[in-house]
Amino acid sequence: MKRSEAVLARLQGARKAYGKVVALEGVDLALHFGELLALLGPNGAGKTTAIALLLGLIRADAGQVSLFGMDPQRIQARRNIGVMLQNAALPATLRVGELIRLTSSYYPAPRTLHESAQLAGVGDLLRRPYAKLSGGQQRRVQFALALCGRPRLLFLDEPTVGMDIEARRKVWAAIRHLIAEGCSIVLTTHYLEEAEALADRVCVMARGKVVSEGSVDALRARVSLKRVRCMTRLEPSFVRQWPEVVEADLDNGHLSISTDTAEALVRRLLDADAGLSALEVRAAGLSEAFTELTRDAGEASTDQREAA
Amino acid sequence: MDTIRPLILSESASAPMPIGRVARAYLQETRSECLRYLRTPSFLLPTLLFPSVFYLMFGIFLGHSNGADAPRYLLAAYSTFGVMAPGLFGFGVSLAAERESGLLMLKRALPMPPAAYLLGKMAMAMIVATMIACLLLAMALFLAHVPLSGAQIARLLVTEIFGVLPFCALGLLVGTLIKGAGAPGLINLVYLPMAFLSGLWFPLSIMPKVLQQIAPALPSFHLNQLAQSAVGLGQTSPLPHVLALLAFTVGFLLLAMRRLRRYG
Numbered sequence: 001m002k003r004s005e006a007v008l009a010r011l012q013g014a015r016k017a018y019g020k021v022v023a024l025e026g027v028d029l030a031l032h033f034g035e036l037l038a039l040l041g042p043n044g045a046g047k048t049t050a051i052a053l054l055l056g057l058i059r060a061d062a063g064q065v066s067l068f069g070m071d072p073q074r075i076q077a078r079r080n081i082g083v084m085l086q087n088a089a090l091p092a093t094l095r096v097g098e099l100i101r102l103t104s105s106y107y108p109a110p111r112t113l114h115e116s117a118q119l120a121g122v123g124d125l126l127r128r129p130y131a132k133l134s135g136g137q138q139r140r141v142q143f144a145l146a147l148c149g150r151p152r153l154l155f156l157d158e159p160t161v162g163m164d165i166e167a168r169r170k171v172w173a174a175i176r177h178l179i180a181e182g183c184s185i186v187l188t189t190h191y192l193e194e195a196e197a198l199a200d201r202v203c204v205m206a207r208g209k210v211v212s213e214g215s216v217d218a219l220r221a222r223v224s225l226k227r228v229r230c231m232t233r234l235e236p237s238f239v240r241q242w243p244e245v246v247e248a249d250l251d252n253g254h255l256s257i258s259t260d261t262a263e264a265l266v267r268r269l270l271d272a273d274a275g276l277s278a279l280e281v282r283a284a285g286l287s288e289a290f291t292e293l294t295r296d297a298g299e300a301s302t303d304q305r306e307a308a
Numbered sequence: 309m310d311t312i313r314p315l316i317l318s319e320s321a322s323a324p325m326p327i328g329r330v331a332r333a334y335l336q337e338t339r340s341e342c343l344r345y346l347r348t349p350s351f352l353l354p355t356l357l358f359p360s361v362f363y364l365m366f367g368i369f370l371g372h373s374n375g376a377d378a379p380r381y382l383l384a385a386y387s388t389f390g391v392m393a394p395g396l397f398g399f400g401v402s403l404a405a406e407r408e409s410g411l412l413m414l415k416r417a418l419p420m421p422p423a424a425y426l427l428g429k430m431a432m433a434m435i436v437a438t439m440i441a442c443l444l445l446a447m448a449l450f451l452a453h454v455p456l457s458g459a460q461i462a463r464l465l466v467t468e469i470f471g472v473l474p475f476c477a478l479g480l481l482v483g484t485l486i487k488g489a490g491a492p493g494l495i496n497l498v499y500l501p502m503a504f505l506s507g508l509w510f511p512l513s514i515m516p517k518v519l520q521q522i523a524p525a526l527p528s529f530h531l532n533q534l535a536q537s538a539v540g541l542g543q544t545s546p547l548p549h550v551l552a553l554l555a556f557t558v559g560f561l562l563l564a565m566r567r568l569r570r571y572g
Binding site (some may be wrong): 006055056057075076079080081083085086087088089091093094098101102103105107108110149155209 | 339413420
C-alpha cells in the first residue's frame with residue numbers, strides 16, 4: 001500500500017441538519033496524505049458544514065467524523081492542523097508578531113516567527129497592529145497563523161478573497177511549498193482557476209451531497225459539454241431555442257454557446273449564418289464542468305420534489 | 309487496509325505535547341489577553357475612572373459630611389463597585405463580541421487549550437481589579453487620610469482581587485446569552501441595579517426593608533460585606549460570604565459551560 005493512500009481526515013455518512021434545513025445528507029469524504037483537495041460548490045452546498053465537522057466545531061447528527069484517527073474535538077487531533085476560516089476578526093490591538101507568537105504557542109513544534117512570516121509574506125508587517133492592515137494584508141496574517149504550527153493538515157476556507165492578483169500568486173506559491181514539505185490541504189474556494197491551479201483532487205458539493213469527486217482532468221472529462229464561440233449576426237435569444245444549445249451568451253462581441261453536440265450545432269450555425277467567422281470549439285473548462293454538475297444536482301432535486 | 313492506516317498515523321499524531329510548551333500556551337494567551345485590553349482605552353478608562361471619580365466626589369469631597377466613617381465605608385463599597393466591571397465587561401462583552409466576530413470559532417478550531425482562554429481573561433480581570441483597588445486605596449490614604457493598618461490594606465486587596473472571579477463567571481454567562489453589540493447594554497442592566505441593590509451607593513440600612521432582604525441574593529452584597537470587614541467595619545464572620553461567593557462562581561460557571569457546549 002502506498003503512503004499516499006493514508007487517510008488523514010474522513011467523513012463517513014455524515015449528516016447534519018439545522019432545524020429542518022438539512023445541510024449535509026450522508027457525505028463521504030476522505031483526505032489523503034500529501035494531496036490538495038479542493039471543495040467546490042455554490043453557497044449553501046454544505047462545504048462550510050463539512051469543514052466545521054472536520055474541525056470539531058459541530059457534531060454530526062449521524063455518521064462518523066475522524067481527524068488523524070481521533071474525534072476532532074480532542075485537542076491532540078487538532079494539534080496536527082492549521083486553520084484559516086472565512087470570517088474571523090482577530091484582536092484589533094495586537095501586533096502581527098504577537099498574533100503569530102500566540103498561535104504558535106498552541107503547537108508542539110511550531111515554525112520560528114521569522115519563517116512563518118516569510119512564508120505568508122508578512123515579514124514587513126510584524127510590528128503593525130492588526131486593525132491598521134488592509135483587508136488583503138489581514139488575510140495574509142491569517143494565512144501565517146494557519147501555517148505557523150507546522151501543521152500536517154491545513155484547512156483553508158476561501159484563502160485569497162480580497163487579495164490582488166500578485167498577492168494571490170504569492171499565496172499559491174506558499175501553498176505549493178507547503179505541499180512539497182508534505183503538508184496536506186483542504187481548500188474551499190469560489191475561484192475555479194484557484195482549484196485548477198492547485199488541486200490534485202476536486203470534490204464538488206451541491207445541496208448537502210458530494211456530486212462529483214476526482215482529479216481536475218477527470219472532472220472535465222466527466223462533463224460532455226463543449227464551448228463553441230464565433231462572430232455572428234445571430235442573437236443569443238434566437239440560438240437558445242435550438243435543441244443543441246444548453247446556454248448561449250454574448251461575450252466580448254462573440255456569441256458563446258455551451259453544447260453537448262458540438263458537430264450538429266456547428267452545422268446548424270453555418271446554415272443559419274453563412275457570414276459567420278472566428279469559429280472556435282473548445283472542451284469544457286472547470287467552470288463549465290462545475291455549472292453542469294451543480295445544475296444536474298438541482299434538476300435531480302426538483303424532480304424529487306415533483307415526484308413527492 | 310484503509311482502516312489500519314489512520315491508526316498508525318494517529319500514534320505519532322497523539323504524541324503528547326511537552327508540559328513546558330503547554331504552559332507556554334497558557335502564558336501567551338494570558339499575555340495577549342492583557343496586552344489587548346490594556347491597549348483598549350475604551351475598556352480601561354471607564355473601568356478605572358468610574359469608581360475613582362465616584363469615590364473622589366462622594367467619599368472625599370462630600371464624605372465627611374456623612375459621618376466620620378464615610379470615607380472608610382465608601383472605600384470598600386466603591387472598590388467592590390469597581391472590581392465588578394472588569395469581571396462583567398471583560399468576560400461578558402468580549403465573549404459576546406468574539407462569538408459574533410468568529411474569533412471564538414477560530415480559537416475552538418485551533419489547538420488552544422480551552423482553559424487557557426478562560427484563565428487569560430481571568431488574569432486580565434484580576435490585573436485590572438488590582439489597579440482599581442490600588443487607585444482607591446491610594447486616594448483613601450493620601451487624600452482622605454483614612455487610617456488603615458497594613459493588614460487591613462492587604463486584606464482589602466486580596467478580597468477585591470479574588471472578588472472579581474464571581475463577576476467573571478457572571479459575565480461569561482451573560483456573554484453566552486447575547487451576541488455582539490447588545491452586550492454592553494445588557495451588562496449595564498445587570499451591573500448598575502446590582503450595585504445599587506447591594507448597598508454600594510447608599511448603605512442598605514437606609515433602604516426599604518424589602519430591598520434589604522433581596523440583597524443577600526446578589527454576589528456583590530457578599531463581596532461588599534467582605535470588603536467592609538477588611539477595612540474594619542464588618543461585624544459578621546467572613547466565612548458565609550466566602551462560601552456564598554464560591555457558590556455563585558461555580559453556579560454561573562456551570563450554567564455558562566452548559567450553554568457554550570450547546571450553542572458554541
